[in-house]
Amino acid sequence: MFEDGAIVNELLVERLNYFIYVVLLLIGLHAMISKRNLIKKLIGMSIFQTAIILFYVSIAVKEEATIPIYKAEHDPHGEVHHHPEKGGEEAEAHHGPVALKDEEIKQYANPLPHVLMLTAIVVGVATLGLALALTQRIYQGYGTIEEDELLTKIERADDRASQSPLKSNQSPSPKKAKGSATAKKATASPSRKSGSASQGKSAAKRKPAKRKPGSGGGKKA
Amino acid sequence: MKLLSLVPVVAVGGLLLFAAQDFPEWGDPASPASTSPVSSHFIQSTGVDTEVPNMVTAVLADYRGFDTMFETVVVFIAGMAVLAILKSSGRRKGKREHEVEAEPDLIVTNTVRLIVPVIQIFAFYVLAHGHVSPGGGFQGGVVMGASFILVALAWDLEVALARFSAEKCILVAALGIVLYGGIGFLSMLLGGEFLDYAELEKVLPVSREMARYHAMLGVEIGVGFTVTAIIFALYANLSTEGRLKGGL
C-alpha cells in the first residue's frame, strides 16, 4: 500500500476535505465511546451527526453552480423575452414554466442531498431532546451522570436488592423450577453485574431478586 | 479504557480513508451524484410540474412528501416521549447547586417586548416565502418556537406558558399532523393517490400546477405548527423537569 508514497499525497492534498470529514467522524465516535460524562457523550453524538450531514452536503456541490433556486431567466412565474438579435429566436414574451435543457441543469447544485439532510437535522434535534430528558431522569434517580459512578450505584442497588430478607420458603417448588429458568433469563439481560455479584447464592434467591430491582429502582425515582 | 477505545476508532478511520481514495474530486460536475437522472429530473421538471422556484421545498413537500409527513410524526413522538419521561418525576433530591432567583431585568424585558413581534412576523414570512427563497415549514416553525423561548428567558416560564400553555402545545402539534394528513386524504377522496396534490384542482379554482403550489403551502403550515409546539414544549419540560414551575 505504501509502495509509492502517493497515497499520503493523494489523501492529504487532493482529498483533504474527505480526510477532515473522517477526522470529525472519528472525534465524535471516540467521544461517544470513551467519555465518562453522559452530556459529553451526547455532544459526541451530535458532532457525529453533523459530520455525516457535512459529508452528504459536500457531495451535492457542483463546480460554478448556483444555489438550487431557479434563476430569474428560468423562473416559472417570470416572463422570458426572446430577442430577435439572438440568432434564430423569435421575438415573443414567453410566460410560464419551461423545462430546462441539459447545459442549464449544470448551473444548479444538486437539490436531493439537501432535502435528505433537512430531515436528518430535524430528527437529530428531536433525538437530542429525548436524550437530554433521559439524562435528567437518570440524574434524578441516581444523583450522578458519570458513567463509572452510575455503574457502581447500580451494582450496589442490585446487591442490596438481592440480599432482601424475603427468603424463598414462600414459593412452592414447581413455581421454583419454572421461576428459576425465567429468573436466569430475566436477570441475564438487565443486571449483568448482579449476576456476578450474587454468585454462590441459590437460584431460588434470584427469584425475589428479579422482582426487587424493579420496585427498588421505582422507589429511588 | 480511553486508549483501548482508540483501537476500534482508528480501525474505522483507516477503513473510511481507504474508501475515500475512490471518491470523486470535490465539486466535480461529472461525478455520479451530480449527473444522476433523479436529480436531473428534479431540476428540470420542478418548474413545469409545480411552478415553485425553490427546488428543495418542492422536493421536500411534494415529490417526497411522504417522507416529510413521517418526519413531522417523529418530531411529535419525540415531544410526547419527553413529556412522558419527565411527567412522572418525583421530588427533587436536594437543592440544585445554583439557585437563580433573579428579577426580570428592565433592559432585557423592554428589548424583548419590542423584538418578539418582529421575530414572529419573520417566522411567518419564512414559512410563507419558502417557495421562493430559502425557508419553509421547519425553519419558520423553529423560529416561531424560539420566540416563545425568548419570552420565557426574558421574563419567567409562567409568562410564556400563560400565552401558550402545555395543553395548547399538544393540541397545536396534533393539529399540524392532522392538517398534513388531511390534505393527503382530501386528495385521495378526490380520486387521486394519497398526497397527490394535483387532484385538488377539483375543489380549488386553479390549474393543476397551482393546486400543487397551494397544497405545498398548506402542508408547510402543518409542519410549522407541529415544530413550533414541540420545540417550545421541549424547552419547557427540560428546563423544569416536567413540573413547569421555576426554570431558567
Added chain:
Amino acid sequence: MGVDLFNTFILLLLVAAALTALRARDLITASVVFGVYSFLMCLLWAEMGAVDVAFTEATVGAGVSTVVMVATIFNLKRKSSD
C-alpha cells in the same frame, strides 16, 4: 474547484471547536463551544450553496439545541470529570 483555502480554514476551525467542546471540564463551556461548532457548520454549508440546510442548522443547531442543552445542564451538575 478543488479544495480551496476558505473551506480548509473553516474545516480546521471545526476540528478545533469539536476538540475544545469535548475537552472542556465545565459543561456550560462545552455547550457554548458546541454552539460555535454549529455556527461554523452553517457557514460552511452556506458557502457550499446549501442554503436551506444552512438556515435549518442555524436555527436548530445554534439556536434551539444550545439553549436546550444549557437548560438541561442547569438541572444537573455543572462540572464534569472528564
